[in-house]
Amino acid sequence: MKKILYKRGRAVSDMKAHLVLVTKYRKKVINQEMLKRLGEIVDNLCTIGGLQTHRIQW
Numbered sequence: 001m002k003k004i005l006y007k008r009g010r011a012v013s014d015m016k017a018h019l020v021l022v023t024k025y026r027k028k029v030i031n032q033e034m035l036k037r038l039g040e041i042v043d044n045l046c047t048i049g050g051l052q053t054h055r056i057q058w
Contacts, residue, residue, distance in 0.1 A: 004052070 006013050019042070023029050030038075046053045 003014065006015075021030065021038075043053060
């Protein structure tokens, strides 16, 4: 996979972010349908923002 570096002036950056969802008391309340919809929402927001995502299978 090709590494993408963002350059502005003299600065070069490679920013990474991780999204972690934890429910109260770690109860199993998020089902597969919710995860699928959440993935769609995150993908849509990243597309709007011009970001690249890597999906993880649950």
